[in-house]
Amino acid sequence: MTYQVLIGAPTAALENALTARFEELGDAEVVSVHRTSREVSDTVGKLSGLDVVLIHEDLGPLPVLDLVRDISRNHPQLAVILIVNEVEPDTFTNAMEAGARGLLQADATIEQLSARVTTAAEWSRTLRRHLEAASLDVPVAGRRGSIITFTGAKGGVGTTTTALHLARIAARAGRVVCLVDLDLQTGDIPGYFDLKHRRSIVDLVDAADDISAAMLSDTLYVHPDGLHILLAPVEGERGEDVTARASRQILGALRSRFDLVIVDCGSAMNEATAMAVELSDTAVVLVNPDLPALRGAQRLIAMWSRLQIRAPENVTTLLMRHSRRNEIQPDFARKLLGGTMLRTPVPAAYRALEEASNTGAPDRLTDEALLRAFGRLAGELGMLTVPAPDDGAPADAALAAGADQHGTGPHPATVATPARGRPSRHARGESGSLVVEFAAVVPFLGLALLLVWQVLLVGITGMYAGHAANEGARQAAITPGDLAAIREEATKRVRAPWDAADTFDLAVVERGGRSFVRVTIATPAVIPGVDSPWGITSEALIIPEG
Numbered sequence: 382m383t384y385q386v387l388i389g390a391p392t393a394a395l396e397n398a399l400t401a402r403f404e405e406l407g408d409a410e411v412v413s414v415h416r417t418s419r420e421v422s423d424t425v426g427k428l429s430g431l432d433v434v435l436i437h438e439d440l441g442p443l444p445v446l447d448l449v450r451d452i453s454r455n456h457p458q459l460a461v462i463l464i465v466n467e468v469e470p471d472t473f474t475n476a477m478e479a480g481a482r483g484l485l486q487a488d489a490t491i492e493q494l495s496a497r498v499t500t501a502a503e504w505s506r507t508l509r510r511h512l513e514a515a516s517l518d519v520p521v522a523g524r525r526g527s528i529i530t531f532t533g534a535k536g537g538v539g540t541t542t543t544a545l546h547l548a549r550i551a552a553r554a555g556r557v558v559c560l561v562d563l564d565l566q567t568g569d570i571p572g573y574f575d576l577k578h579r580r581s582i583v584d585l586v587d588a589a590d591d592i593s594a595a596m597l598s599d600t601l602y603v604h605p606d607g608l609h610i611l612l613a614p615v616e617g618e619r620g621e622d623v624t625a626r627a628s629r630q631i632l633g634a635l636r637s638r639f640d641l642v643i644v645d646c647g648s649a650m651n652e653a654t655a656m657a658v659e660l661s662d663t664a665v666v667l668v669n670p671d672l673p674a675l676r677g678a679q680r681l682i683a684m685w686s687r688l689q690i691r692a693p694e695n696v697t698t699l700l701m702r703h704s705r706r707n708e709i710q711p712d713f714a715r716k717l718l719g720g721t722m723l724r725t726p727v728p729a730a731y732r733a734l735e736e737a738s739n740t741g742a743p744d745r746l747t748d749e750a751l752l753r754a755f756g757r758l759a760g761e762l763g764m765l766t767v768p769a770p771d772d773g774a775p776a777d778a779a780l781a782a783g784a785d786q787h788g789t790g791p792h793p794a795t796v797a798t799p800a801r802g803r804p805s806r807h808a809r810g811e812s813g814s815l816v817v818e819f820a821a822v823v824p825f826l827g828l829a830l831l832l833v834w835q836v837l838l839v840g841i842t843g844m845y846a847g848h849a850a851n852e853g854a855r856q857a858a859i860t861p862g863d864l865a866a867i868r869e870e871a872t873k874r875v876r877a878p879w880d881a882a883d884t885f886d887l888a889v890v891e892r893g894g895r896s897f898v899r900v901t902i903a904t905p906a907v908i909p910g911v912d913s914p915w916g917i918t919s920e921a922l923i924i925p926e927g
Contacts (some may be wrong), residue, residue, distance in 0.1 A: 453480025574743025
């Protein structure tokens with residue numbers, strides 16, 4: 382894999398020094414060299430396969446940081462590296478704020494040059510793939526997506542979790558989706574996706590009057606699943622910059638470019654969230670099955686009505702943490718709140734969400750009940766692409782062919798009634814052949830049962846591995862370095878024979894500057910004496926206490 386590099390060098394001596402070093406690199410090729418900032422700016426837009434732009438700090442006549450800022454804004458997929466005579470803290474900070482991917486000293490070694498260019502080029506190609514899949518440059522004219530807001534009746538009801546999982550489902554269904562974190566003071570979507578991105582919604586405020594596709598490309602984070610994310614500011618106090626007017630313009634720009642805009646409004650109302658609720662096609666209020674949450678929802682909906690933000694009949698509620706053991710069931714909550722309540726409640730499965738939330742990997746949510754609930758909710762809210770009706774037979778063809786009105790079988794009138802009396806010779810012959818056929822099928826049924834039992838053992842092993850990793854991670858946060866204590870706590874969540882010494886393996890691993898507890902358990906085999914070929918591995922992030 383060869384990376385393409387453009388160089389902006391103010392002198393022939395510097396150009397010769399850099400090109401000579403690149404000639405010794407087998408994975409990078411210098412495709413263009415320029416002496417002025419204007420030449421660099423004109424060329425970067427013409428080279429389709431360009432990965433990295435190296436610019437010396439003395440390049441002119443345009444100030445070099447302004448040049449870096451222009452390239453980062455107009456070509457966000459390009460990685461810009463600033464070459465400096467001496468690396469200083471202020472220079473590094475200013476370059477990062479302008480959009481550079483890094484600094485490189487002019488007299489850097491070939492190894493340093495190779496490492497920096499390779500890292501920047503890989504970042505550039507990854508972002509380019511995401512932007513190509515993003516389809517951000519769709520025509521604005523004639524496009525009007527839907528906005529769905531999610532607001533919590535109180536904190537901790539699961540607003541962010543619900544919004545992000547529904548957004549992922551819609552994106553996998555083929556919708557072009559943007560998830561907006563409008564919980565401006567306490568929003569933490571980066572924690573749920575384990576992502577880092579320097580841009581947020583406040584970067585669009587100053588340009589809210591004319592938001593271009595390039596600005597959105599630079600501001601939005603594109604998740605590998607195809608989901609686009611507009612983050613809340615890292616500094617909560619900057620959320621005050623997002624006024625009602627800015628919120629209207631930003632959401633309008635997103636609506637014109639996306640099929641679906643899902644807004645996490647948190648549980649605190651401000652100008653921006655009030656405007657989002659007012660603009661939304663569907664406003665969902667999330668409530669827990671307890672009176673404080675239900676009263677909170679009543680107050681919120683009443684306040685929206687008094688402020689003429691949204692009429693109560695246009696508000697939809699969603700019941701969270703549902704269980705048959707709850708004192709308050711969906712029917713009672715629906716009567717208490719009035720209006721429309723989604724038919725599908727979200728089940729109370731706190732532990733099932735734990736691993737996905739702690740590791741920043743939403744795809745680690747594997748609980749079938751939760752996944753089914755989120756899938757049904759996405760359908761109720763119209764987030765999924767509805768397939769076009771078949772162009773073949775008419776809708777009533779099944780009835781014409783003898784099916785009942787529910788499509789479950791033939792109409793009763795078309796079923797012949799068997800004659801009473803002794804069975805015929807033909808019938809007795811058929812029953813004899815059925816016995817022979819059944820005897821031939823029995824071995825296959827036994828094999829199928831063994832396979833089902835083995836699959837069940839694999840599922841149980843995966844569950845034990847996940848529980849053990851979580852328990853080990855909690856103990857590792859308390860007693861870091863004490864592997865024996867970590868293993869002892871982890872095995873408490875595992876039963877025999879899964880906890881045997883030759884079956885259970887635990888290790889603490891480092892990756893990306895963070896520590897994880899990794900548990901691997903060998904799946905027991907259905908056939909005795911046969912070694913299992915399946916080892917199930919699960920990891921849990923160690924979150925240090927304090």
